[in-house]
Amino acid sequence: MQGAMKQHASSTQRVWQSLPRHLRRRAASHDVRRVPLRLRDRARQEMNSVQKKAPARLRPQRGKDKRLSRTETFLKRQRDKSWLETHIWHAKRMRMENMWGYRLVCSTRRFPIAVTPTEKAFRPSHRASVHGAILHDASYQTIIQLQGPEHILRTVLDTCCDLQGPGPGAKRYLPGARTLDTYIYEPGYYPFGLIGPATIFWRPLPTSQVPSTVPQDISAPGSQKSGKGKGKGKAKAPENSDPDALHRTVWVRIHPATSETVFAALRTSASLALDAARKAAAPGTQIDEIGVELEDLSGQLNAFEIMGPKANQVLKGALSPVSQDSRDDFNKFWTSMTDLQTSGSVPRGMIIGFKVLDPRLKFPPKNAKPSATPASPIIIPSATLAQSDLWEESTRDSLRKPRYKKKDLDERRSKNLVPGTPLSPLRQDNRVPVLLIQRSAERGAASKDLALHGWTLLLPAGWSIPFFSSLTFTGTRVGGQRERQTQAFEAGTAYFPRDYPFCAAHDAFVSARETEESARWERTPPAKRANYKRLGTRSPWRADWGVVLGLEASKDADVPTQREAGDSDAQPWLLRGPTVRGLIARLHTTPPPGRSAALTDELNGLRRRRTMDPLAVAPTALLLGALVRVRITMCTRGKPQDLGIIYAVDDAEARMWRRPHGSEEDPDEVALAEVKPPQTSIIGYITTGNFSLSHGEGRAVGAVSLLRFLELGEQAQRLASKELFVKVRDRDGQQCRAAHVEILDV
Template sequence: MTPPGTKRQPQEQLTGREKRMVKNRDARRIEATTSNDQVLKQGTPLTAQQHANARLDQINTLQTSIKNASYAVNVLAFQSVPRDLRRRTASHDARRLPQKLRERAAKEIAKAPPVKRKPRRCMRNPRPKSIKDEYLRRQRNKKWLETHIWHTKRMKMMDIWGYRLALHPNVKAERPCYRAFSHLSLLHDASYYGCLEWKGNLQSIVSILEQFMDPFMPSVGSVRYIKGQRIGHGLLYHSYPTRFFCPVTFLWRYHEMQQDQSQLWMWIHPSVFPSVLSHFQNVVKDIQDIELLDLRNKLVRFDFTGPRSTALLQSILDPVDENSNNGRLWRNLSQLRSSSSLPCGSVLGFTVKDPRLMFPQKVPPRINTVDLSHTSRIQDLCANWPSSAALTDIWDRHLCDSIHSNRPSDHSLFLRRQDLQKGHTATTSPVPLPFTQSDSCIPILLVQRGSPSSVQSNLNSNMKEFSEGWSLILPRGWGMAFWKSFIFAGARTSGVRDIRAMHFEAGLASFPYDYPGTPVWEDLRQSYKQQAAQVWEKRPPAKRANYDVLGVSHPFEAAFETLVDPASSTNYWVIQEKQLLLHALSSLAATATVVDLTAALQRRQILTDVDTVNKTWGAALVKVRLVLTEKGKPVQNATIHATNRKDITSSPFGYMTTAGFSLTLGCGAGTGACTLDGIQRLIKGQSTSDDITTIHKQKKSQALPQLSVFIKNPSSDKYRSALLSMII
């Protein structure tokens, strides 16, 4: 832009921004007016006609300047709305805009010239007779969530894992989403996670699941989980430890029945749900007292992240019985600042009113002071969480189906609200409807989405909020009723890409993007490789990186198979638990270990031999977190090196699976995986003998040390220093 006081450049030398500024400045300039009458000399009398003519010229000049300035404005009424609230139809339908902008938009639409549309040559598909049949036809190859129609108007959609899911908002929303889950509330429809229900004898269910779960994590039949007060986390294997399925969460039903009538819900990622379901069906096909049920279309799940999530849920979830134990418990949490203060995995179940009755709800403003009585009450609840807090009717399938079939329509509620407004002053805002006995009562489950105990030791207080929050479980058919209330109350929506970014900011691995060795990760790897190669080939040779000169043999993929020992009996696999990693490091170092792998396998009845496990260390990988210590930003598939010398000693021993600029740390960071042998050599080279002994004999709650490494992007020959920490 031209500095003030300098000579203006010729019009053809101005940039587009400078041309617009010149145009707007000229349009707003009021030119000096000169009267057609002769200039009066000093002392000459002034007539009324001469005075009126001079003022008339000034008025005409002002009107012309105002008109020109209004034409120079480049922002229309529908462009004045925030980007995340804009609609495509708002440019020709003023009713789609806020009320304060409708009058201005109507004038702009009236002045706009008619749009000449070319006649379409192709035959348009006939309108379907039934919109329901048309929607079912579109779901032949993939499934829709209950909030699908809402997402398609506002977010980029993608066919993945058998669903049509929202990938990210249509507008630039990376930083707004970061502000939402760090300061406000971020909402995500996680109903695509499959729920598998186990019914039958408690001991039979536990004995089967323990054979395929990680032996170093708390058992599914642990006392902390079996009462139904807390949700549990586990690692599910097809064959321990080399064939990994996915991380899972599970919840037992709270009841006082016999053990033969136990129920367990297990949430599984949709990419592996068919494989897990088929695997367990083959396992229990000969067992009479266990029944498996697929609940993928029976439940709705919303995930909330951020410090304002509790206040938002308090404004929407209104208990039917405020005097019940769980109703009072929920209201006692109204001043809770963060769900991380509650016991990890706490479960609260109660019955709420239809949120459409009070729509639209608003979140009360944040207060800076909290009464001491509320603080002491919250502290008592955190120390002694009630045993009956998880009691709810959402486990009853017949009741949930009845609530779904008897759900009042939006039109019936509109007629009730219209009758209520008769005789009152006309208002544009909806009038709340009083709750009656005929209104729907929806049983829900509210879960504090805590992290596994093995992960909590690696998180600081700031990043802990990114990985924890609330999960709301609803019966089917009630997704949109609650979703609209959450949106109007101020929650910001997120897609699959935003959830991956949230895990990246928290320093956690995101399934399946950061879990090499799994079949779903291999599919993502091939898809990314194909897309990146197509983008690279479209560029001219002078404008793209020459990977042959840079010495990069796999620029578009993380080729872990080239890093592990080719003589290993298995494919590369990832160590998922800290105790197993300590056992592996001790085995390679030929030192005494405090981890008894044999006892752990026998205790869980896992049919795996320790000698067989020890033979697979050459193909083992370790998940790592890397943070740059200098300027620069790593990219996906960047290589990890022990030194920055360009020789044979600098061969890579790991790849980054997720990388970028961290808004939390203010520097480049990422997640990846390294070979176990490379980690062992790195520890030996950067630690003393006493430090190595301490690493091999440390406790589970202690964090592993950070190591110095170097990162090299595929399109660069520069090595950037970074700190490596193991995600276990």
């Protein structure tokens, strides 16, 4: 019977269809050597040696002299959008979407971004990030370059960066050995005006450079050259300039959805910093000719994010540093890469700069194999280790097109006496400068969530395909936006822009999702779709933050809000950052009448550290408009979904919910879950909800009103509980599920 089943399967299934999904290739149907040796006999029999005539619809309609080349055809498709260098590779294997349309200085560009692989890759991609390695092409992210005097650049960045923690001008970041993960705000508007996350890193100064000059050929950031995104003038710095005004370069790496807004914020901050410097300058000082240059480096740099414990061995096998590097600290680091269990063993945000050979010279690569008794030397970030020629624009321009094409290297490889021998590098071969930056997705040392570590590889434009082919050849999985979001979700961190209310990028994301989901709901027959009105779902397509905070009147006249809309001129804002947990703990110990003043004092204290004026907002309005991000953990069953509703419960119901989980007596939990909560008990919404593969239970990231969160803390004290208790209901569900909430301090 088993033999008959195999025979029957062989008659209805081709050879390449019987292979595992990760080994299937389109070219296998045309080349017998693409399938394993044990299946080649069957594959030869299945091959049809008769060349069929192409259908008429596939024949070229133009004559030979009028046909477009493949390159011209691809360029024609990019009239209204821009392709990444790896677009064709992704388009064959992944679902693509035009995302994050944004305006540069002279044109509107959209990138077709890979969303998710076409194969079933949700769990395999998670396993790869936890136990192996997964690669993501992040070349769509924007890098803005600032050049100018060091003290001016520090003022520019301090004005518009997050005020919590060390600033961009701190001693640990100023030498250029580490990156700073921060957030960009509208200049002087903190804690309002959140734009989005950013990664900032300085260009390390050569040890031989003497601080004797100021920036040349720079001006105030009001003017821009059309087409290149530069704020650049022709003013020359005088010879007798202040020797303390070091000319520095800093890169700000941001999300593409915020590129235009961040560029405008940096330009405004630079104008404010230059005006303040001119006013503070001594009489007779030629400070008017000093300026700051802003430039958008889109299209000049590519970036790969490779995450997982095997990322070190993959990079070690794919990259070949040049042998002329005489830095002892780099040689020590590169030797230790083989035995590193995870990149979490090195300092966070560490930068390593070096030159590598053309990866095609030793293709196919082989992953490095760690030894049985690995040694972990101590690696200390330094400016010497971070030196790289990638900062030089002339170097990037000279490497925009590889000197040798693939066919030229294949011809050289065919002349080797031993087939498969790597090519020896010649003097004419390209040496490509790269930057390797440590990257982590984690909540903190005390968190029980998964911590993912990896690297970000920055390289010049024109080299994505050579590096991408080497990195993926060894079986490293490739992920899209869904896989990248899953990494942040499993690590217990927020993902931009979906988990950042009150940002312009979040509003654009919500509007696009609302248009898509509402249109799908309209197309669905009434008997097959959720009746949100009968379910009591007030806002099924987007979170009603204004109604939750009491700043807007509800659309339903019968539903009262937490307080009458219009009683306060409060402005909604998101309270986030690493110091939020301590701040809320102090607010818990403060009597309710003094909480508004305590919150205002804390925020004004942060503003004073950056020489900002106190907030011109009433303390009561500041407290009423605050939204705080939380992590939601289900008590028993349930998988929360996006746009789920978070309810507060009274003390009596909280005791009834706690009883099944704290004693052997189990009351009718279903009856409790079906109790319909009033609309006034809504305190927040879920922004990202799913089943956590690392925890084996439903978890979610959401946001609640700060005022109601403080009330949850008071309720926990009355019930002598260490955890804050809420109920969660999906927008299309009828039952509520018990859950615990905690502050998300990232």
